Amino acid sequence: MLLGSLYLYAYWFFRPLLKWFLRKTTKLCELQRICYGEPSGAPRTLGVEFSLLHSRVQRIQEVIKILNERSENLDFIGKQTKSNIELAVISVIHVKKIHPTVHNQFIKSFGRTVEQIWGYKQLTFEVENLRRISYDSTNPGHEQMLIGLWERLNPNIPLESRITKQWQDIGFQGDDPKTDFRGMGLLGLHNLYYFSDYYQRVAQHVLLHSLHPVNGYTFAIVGINLTSLAYHLLQDGAAKTHMFNFAKGSPVMRHFHQLYCYLFCEFDRFWFDSKPKTIMDFTRIRDAFEAYIRTSLANPQTVFRINALVDTI
Amino acid sequence: MDRCGASFKELSKLNSKTNVLECRVCEDVFSLQGDKVPRLLHCGHSVCHACLMRLPQKDSAIQCPFDRQPTPVGNSGVWGLKKNFSLLELLERLQHASDKAAISFFLSAEALEMERKLAVCCDEDELHVAVLYCTVCGSHLCEACSELTHSTRTLAKHRRVPLSEKPRERPKCPSHISHPAEFVCLDEECQALESGSSRLMCFICKDYGRHKTHKHGLVEVEAEHIRSSVINAMQHVRKLMEEMSEAVHRIDNVSQRLEGTDPVSIAEGRPGTATLARARVQDFFQQLRDSLELQEAAALTAVDTHLRQRLCTLQQLQTDLASWLSQVACATLQCEQAIQQDDGRVITAAREIKDALLSIEKQQQQLAELSPEQLHPEPCIPITFTKDNRVHIGRKIEMRVVFLGLDGAGKTSILFKLKQNEFTAEIPTIGFNVESIEYKNLKLTVWDVGGQHKLRPLWKHYYLNTQAVVFVVDSSDPDRFPEALGELAKLISEKELKDASLLVLANKQDLPTSESIERVADELTLNKLCCGRSWHIQACDAQSGNGLHEGLDWLSRQMVASGVFDIS
Numbered sequence: 001m002l003l004g005s006l007y008l009y010a011y012w013f014f015r016p017l018l019k020w021f022l023r024k025t026t027k028l029c030e031l032q033r034i035c036y037g038e039p040s041g042a043p044r045t046l047g048v049e050f051s052l053l054h055s056r057v058q059r060i061q062e063v064i065k066i067l068n069e070r071s072e073n074l075d076f077i078g079k080q081t082k083s084n085i086e087l088a089v090i091s092v093i094h095v096k097k098i099h100p101t102v103h104n105q106f107i108k109s110f111g112r113t114v115e116q117i118w119g120y121k122q123l124t125f126e127v128e129n130l131r132r133i134s135y136d137s138t139n140p141g142h143e144q145m146l147i148g149l150w151e152r153l154n155p156n157i158p159l160e161s162r163i164t165k166q167w168q169d170i171g172f173q174g175d176d177p178k179t180d181f182r183g184m185g186l187l188g189l190h191n192l193y194y195f196s197d198y199y200q201r202v203a204q205h206v207l208l209h210s211l212h213p214v215n216g217y218t219f220a221i222v223g224i225n226l227t228s229l230a231y232h233l234l235q236d237g238a239a240k241t242h243m244f245n246f247a248k249g250s251p252v253m254r255h256f257h258q259l260y261c262y263l264f265c266e267f268d269r270f271w272f273d274s275k276p277k278t279i280m281d282f283t284r285i286r287d288a289f290e291a292y293i294r295t296s297l298a299n300p301q302t303v304f305r306i307n308a309l310v311d312t313i
Numbered sequence: 314m315d316r317c318g319a320s321f322k323e324l325s326k327l328n329s330k331t332n333v334l335e336c337r338v339c340e341d342v343f344s345l346q347g348d349k350v351p352r353l354l355h356c357g358h359s360v361c362h363a364c365l366m367r368l369p370q371k372d373s374a375i376q377c378p379f380d381r382q383p384t385p386v387g388n389s390g391v392w393g394l395k396k397n398f399s400l401l402e403l404l405e406r407l408q409h410a411s412d413k414a415a416i417s418f419f420l421s422a423e424a425l426e427m428e429r430k431l432a433v434c435c436d437e438d439e440l441h442v443a444v445l446y447c448t449v450c451g452s453h454l455c456e457a458c459s460e461l462t463h464s465t466r467t468l469a470k471h472r473r474v475p476l477s478e479k480p481r482e483r484p485k486c487p488s489h490i491s492h493p494a495e496f497v498c499l500d501e502e503c504q505a506l507e508s509g510s511s512r513l514m515c516f517i518c519k520d521y522g523r524h525k526t527h528k529h530g531l532v533e534v535e536a537e538h539i540r541s542s543v544i545n546a547m548q549h550v551r552k553l554m555e556e557m558s559e560a561v562h563r564i565d566n567v568s569q570r571l572e573g574t575d576p577v578s579i580a581e582g583r584p585g586t587a588t589l590a591r592a593r594v595q596d597f598f599q600q601l602r603d604s605l606e607l608q609e610a611a612a613l614t615a616v617d618t619h620l621r622q623r624l625c626t627l628q629q630l631q632t633d634l635a636s637w638l639s640q641v642a643c644a645t646l647q648c649e650q651a652i653q654q655d656d657g658r659v660i661t662a663a664r665e666i667k668d669a670l671l672s673i674e675k676q677q678q679q680l681a682e683l684s685p686e687q688l689h690p691e692p693c694i695p696i697t698f699t700k701d702n703r704v705h706i707g708r709k710i711e712m713r714v715v716f717l718g719l720d721g722a723g724k725t726s727i728l729f730k731l732k733q734n735e736f737t738a739e740i741p742t743i744g745f746n747v748e749s750i751e752y753k754n755l756k757l758t759v760w761d762v763g764g765q766h767k768l769r770p771l772w773k774h775y776y777l778n779t780q781a782v783v784f785v786v787d788s789s790d791p792d793r794f795p796e797a798l799g800e801l802a803k804l805i806s807e808k809e810l811k812d813a814s815l816l817v818l819a820n821k822q823d824l825p826t827s828e829s830i831e832r833v834a835d836e837l838t839l840n841k842l843c844c845g846r847s848w849h850i851q852a853c854d855a856q857s858g859n860g861l862h863e864g865l866d867w868l869s870r871q872m873v874a875s876g877v878f879d880i881s
């Protein structure tokens with residue numbers, strides 16, 4: 001403990017000295033060293049992010065502030081993205097006096113990391129916005145999506161009415177699912193819908209699992225709980241490893257949905273491996289599952305891919 | 314009373330002789346005048362005037378009811394027939410004799426006292442009290458004056474009766490004093506007049522006077538009417554009196570039973586109900602005192618045990634510290650002695666010194682390992698009394714609480730509002746959350762169990778040893794009140810929860826659509842449902858946290874004995 005904190009203190013004290021020394025010996029700035037040294041994906045992007053956030057150069061701090069604002073306004077779309085990246089690249093080249101033609105490779109890879117970093121930031125805002133929209137039963141769009149969810153999960157069984165006990169068959173709490181979306185808002189519905197739409201057969205399969213008479217769980221509200229887990233992983237940055245490894249460019253909503261789908265499939269497997277006695281074990285298993293996911297994400301190589309084998313079991 | 318009754322019996326015995334002389338038609342005794350005067354028929358039979366009046370007249374003659382011989386009557390009718398004077402004389406004699414006997418009886422009897430009670434003055438001497446009435450002179454007399462005034466032979470025949478048997482005076486007409494009032498006016502106007510005497514009239518008044526056109530009746534008949542009505546009323550009154558006396562008797566009985574002085578109770582040796590009640594009260598309080606004493610003893614034992622343990626650990630610590638101190642002192646001394654010596658010895662002793670220093674370091678470590686409470690113990694013994702008079706030693710009383718309610722009522726939100734004082738819109742709880750919340754001198758272990766349909770049958774696993782149930786209701790969703798009521802009713806009937814306090818939290822009061830707690834309490838029929846258990850309904854909203862602490866205050870009052878609420 002003591003040693004650790006001492007080491008950290010020393011590191012922060014000597015970091016500028018270390019950087020200066022490496023700069024002098026390698027003739028490369030820290031960002032260049034990261035971009036050349038680390039493999040693409042999470043290791044490189046996380047390194048660049050760390051370096052940028054701890055930069056003491058005023059120009060760079062200003063650029064970070066501007067980019068933060070732009071990502072908050074969801075400006076990282078299409079052409080906007082390009083100009084945003086250029087702003088960052090030009091500033092860094094200027095500050096660090098990097099020769100653009102010599103270090104063409106650096107410019108390319110640095111640009112990509114910038115795109116990923118602020119794309120991720122933008123995604124957190126997008127997700128947050130979606131979460132804040134509460135389910136509105138008078139909004140036809142919301143209603144349509146809810147009905148669509150049913151149709152995808154149970155294509156052969158028609159829904160009797162909008163408010164019916166049938167909702168409990170797919171694991172909602174009551175006769176009207178709208179109350180179950182309270183904490184996660186539309187995000188929960190979008191997640192569930194994406195899962196049942198994009199991975200329809202997998203979702204149906206998981207639903208079938210969840211209906212196990214003894215060890216089963218309630219599909220929809222477990223889904224909402226998993227939305228909450230995915231949301232928190234995203235918000236506190238734990239999901240960065242996966243996102244930066246998974247998305248080629250800027251992480252977008254689709255990537256978040258896919259993370260969610262992965263979590264759902266994985267949770268299903270984890271649940272049955274834990275051999276729960278009743279649904280009351282959910283909190284314990286959920287916590288264990290979260291710990292397991294977080295340990296996986298602590299490894300910068302981690303990338304979650306949905307095991308396609310599930311489909312054929 | 315008894316004496317009176319006896320005297321009347323004797324009187325009637327005396328009268329039995331006169332009773333022989335009675336009309337054989339109506340079997341009433343003949344009298345010297347009036348309706349019952351005996352009149353002689355030609356055949357020699359005597360019949361009373363009243364019966365003769367009733368006999369039919371045939372060719373102005375009446376037939377004897379005994380032998381059917383006709384007796385002609387003149388224009389004056391029955392009045393024209395002769396009275397049977399010999400019979401009358403006999404009657405008078407007999408009566409006289411009986412009167413004498415009566416008087417002599419009265420003279421000698423204590424019943425004189427009775428007469429004196431009437432308090433009528435003797436007409437001869439106002440100082441005397443009259444006991445007799447002379448029917449002939451019409452005067453009230455005492456015994457002495459009676460003898461004195463009626464000593465002459467003629468006067469001695471005067472019939473004197475006890476004052477109480479004084480014959481009724483025939484009323485006089487108020488307008489014509491010389492005439493007896495024979496009639497009573499029945500006119501409403503006259504009846505309305507206050508003085509009753511103005512209704513009396515003689516035949517003059519009747520035919521010519523002021524009551525000329527008025528309806529009238531006979532005095533006797535009217536008086537009889539009044540008498541009979543009085544008698545009727547008296548019968549009534551008798552019944553009433555009987556009832557009253559019965560009631561009095563009953564009351565008397567009851568009061569006797571209360572005091573235990575009634576014969577049945579005395580015979581059976583049973584104490585009065587008051588004594589029984591008193592005994593029960595004493596018994597109850599005696600039990601209370603006994604159990605209090607037991608509880609006090611248990612509490613004292615708990616304190617003693619606690620004290621012994623504390624002292625024991627303190628002593629242990631003390632001995633440990635003392636031994637460490639001596640070890641350190643010893644090592645120090647050793648070191649100091651070692652370094653005093655010359656260099657060669659110091660070097661040879663280096664190993665020993667190192668060991669000694671090591672041991673000192675070890676002691677230091679051990680000292681550092683002690684917790685601050687061990688190093689700075691406090692002399693206080695914090696005590697709280699629980700509601701069942703047990704003593705709780707320690708800073709906090711622990712309490713096990715279960716949060717229940719329908720899905721979406723806000724159980725988890727309330728829990729986290731209490732725990733972290735921040736409001737988050739929660740996701741549906743699957744399974745349960747458990748948190749411990751410290752509030753004032755309570756340490757609540759809260760089990761928040763999900764409210765979805767499938768979980769409700771599993772609620773019962775959380776009932777054991779639960780001291781309080783917090784039932785959360787979404788007051789903005791009246792459509793689900795019946796469902797909540799159903800779940801609450803199930804809870805109430807659970808055996809394991811029969812001693813648990815019930816706190817109903819009417820949540821979401823911040824929403825404009827929420828119902829008042831009165832309405833919620835009504836809808837959940839709390840008054841009926843929770844009859845005989847400690848319950849409380851509290852309005853709250855998890856968003857601002859309003860009402861939550863009031864609810865916890867109520868819960869803590871259910872645990873802690875009143876009056877010792879906050880530990881000092």
